[in-house]
Amino acid sequence: KENWDDHDRSHRYTAPAFARNFLNSCLPGGIMFTNGDNDTFPLWYVQEVEGVRTDVRIVNLSYLTADWYIEQMKTTFYDSKALPISMTREQYEQGRRDYAYLVDNAGVLLKEKYQLNKGKYETELMDIYTNLMNILDASLLPKNHAKDYNAIEALKNNMDPLRLYGYMRTVSSAEIAGRINLDEEAMKVEIGRMDRMVKTIDADFAPLKEAVAFLMTEDPRFKQGQYFIPAKKFVIPVDSAKLADWVVPAEFEEARAEEVRFTLSETVLYKNLLTVMDLMGNNDWERPIYYSTTVSSENYLNLEDFFIREGMALRVAPVQFNNSNYLGKVSTGQMYTKLMEEFDWGGLDTPGIYMDENNLRMTIHYRYAFSVLSGALRDEGKLDSAKAVLDECMLHMPEETVPYNAGITPIIQGYFGVGDTATANAMVVKYEKKLESELDYYKILSTSKKFRFSKSGGDFLAAVRDINQLRSMCLGYGEIEASRRLEEKLSNYGADYERLFRY
Structure with a gap:
């Protein structure tokens, strides 16, 4: 009896309410990455027991290092289709591709990297090619080795930098150069230029899908378990003609990106994020992909500039906001509806409700969501709506049941921002x-x-x-x-x- 008030959970329905709110932040057929127990198990409960939003696939990044869990993600459950992961069981089983290095000097995917970044390299590369052909035309190669000469000539309309580099090194070898009367000094200059260009292209952006596909090969360099992806910079292409209307909301049309480019600073990635990259590379924008707002930033793959904040989730989308004031550009209309009208707060405002540490920690995310929406509305000049959002937050999470914590500071700042200094100062x-x-x-x-x-x-x-x-x-x-x-x-x-x- 003495300890009852510290353990009484009556009238508290925060866990299932939280789960419904996060699931209902997703568009139909969505994929949501979560990270821990408290942002995963409640969602699984309401899906398995209450049948809520079984079209949304929850992907726990902590579990995604296990081969048995990846196998589950490649299986259809309820209304959620199997995830578009290309890896086979043999490729991701325990002990294989548990991690991979990111390497930008492996001499792999040079043609694909050149095509992606052609605007930067075409002029100089074609100048090298023109100089090369002039050198070869003055040699005996066209006469004595017409087949080789024709192969090099064919690159003009189907340029492959690595193949061109290989031809240049071959014909300049001591044995062949003397036999065909090659101008070795002139060739040395062009090989130097080409060597620098190949290294530069190799370190540039690579198509994500093809980069991950290389990881799935049986490259001889993998035999000692030293798996690697041949890039640190990646591109997810966007075919606007095939995009469904939901991918880029009309309000963000001006920020539509022709492709999604991101760079990783890590030197190694583990199986969970390798699987995320595989999924993103093969999704082709067919299903909405979200990060729960509870997921830490080290899992974002530096995609933050391409986030749209929808409810309690961050959707990866082909829209770019380099100067967004918040993590994820806010869809104010959609988010206002979610927070102000649709979401269930599970009795957070019930007098005397017992709030343990896990529940209080979750309210930090809630309060932050309200503060972000308020700030975005303020940026749009909608001060009345911005203040209403802050008031709604404090109505559902009053100090009496949800004591002030780190999540309250952005709310206080919000009140200052809308000009309600009396409320802000009192909260301070x-x-x-x-x-x-x-x-x-x-x-x-x-x-x-x-x-x-x-x-x-x-x-x-x-x-x-x-x-x-x-x-x-x-x-x-x-x-x-x-x-x-x-x-x-x-x-x-x-x-x-x-x-x-x-x-």
Whole structure:
């Protein structure tokens, strides 16, 4: 009885509500990447037990390293068709292609890379080719080796840089050059130019589908388990004539991209992201692909410039927003409908509801979604709607049931942004007091609960950073008195951190 209030889950339906909200963020037939237990199991529950949105395929990136799970993803379930993954069981079974290096100097897919980036290289490459043909025409090659000469000549209309480079090196070898009276000095110059060009093309963008397809070959260099993808830069082509209307919403038509280009800084990728790349390369924009907003950025493959935020999901689309103020360009109309009218909040506003750590952590994503929508509406000049969104957020997630946490700072900033400084300042004071209380508690631990205190350094620093964020926010919006007050507390608690944890 004494512990009942800490464990009473009555009137709390946040998990299934969360699951429905995330699933209903997706277009029909969608594919959604998730990452952990709390953003996956509730979705599986409502699909398996309640039959909700069984057309959406949930793909847990943590499981996608396992061959048995990839096999499941290649199988049709309920209303969700098998995913377009090209790998066969033999190619992804445990111990094979568990990881692959990204290599941009392997001399692979040169022709495909040249075709993708032709505008950058065609002029110089054809100049090299013209000079080469002049050198060969002055030699005995056309007369004594007409078949070889014709093969080189045919490249004019079907250019393959690697093949051209190979021909140039062959005819310039000591044995052949002397036999055909080749101008070796002139050829040396062109080979030098071609060598530099081949290396440059090799390090350029490659078609994603073909790059992943190479990984699935039995290249002799793979025999020691040293698998690699021959590129670090990739292109997903876009055939506008074949795109369904949903792929590029009318409101983003001006941002339509002719192709999706992305660059990876990693030197190695593991099987889960290799599978994601395989899927994206073979999807051909036929099914919507989403990242749950709970997925961390290291899984994004640097595709952020091509995200559209739809509800609680980020859809990869052939639209490019290099200067978006938020992660994912916001479809304000669609997102407004979802957050303001359709989503179920699972009793978050029920007085006395018990909110444990997992539920509170999920509300950070909810509050952020409201703040993003409000900000996007403010950018469109719709201040009344922007404020209404913030009010709706606080209606469903009031302080009494969802205590202020890191997710509240963008809401406070939103109120400042729409001009409701009274509400913003009141929220600053409340969150400030909560952070002070937490920090003072950690300081008490330092004198009594040494073990618990030793684990609190990260939490202490996070609270100090939130005070600094409030300070910067107030300063930016001209709340000088508040910013000075917070500056003093930041200085004091910062000194406490140095004293207590920098030892």
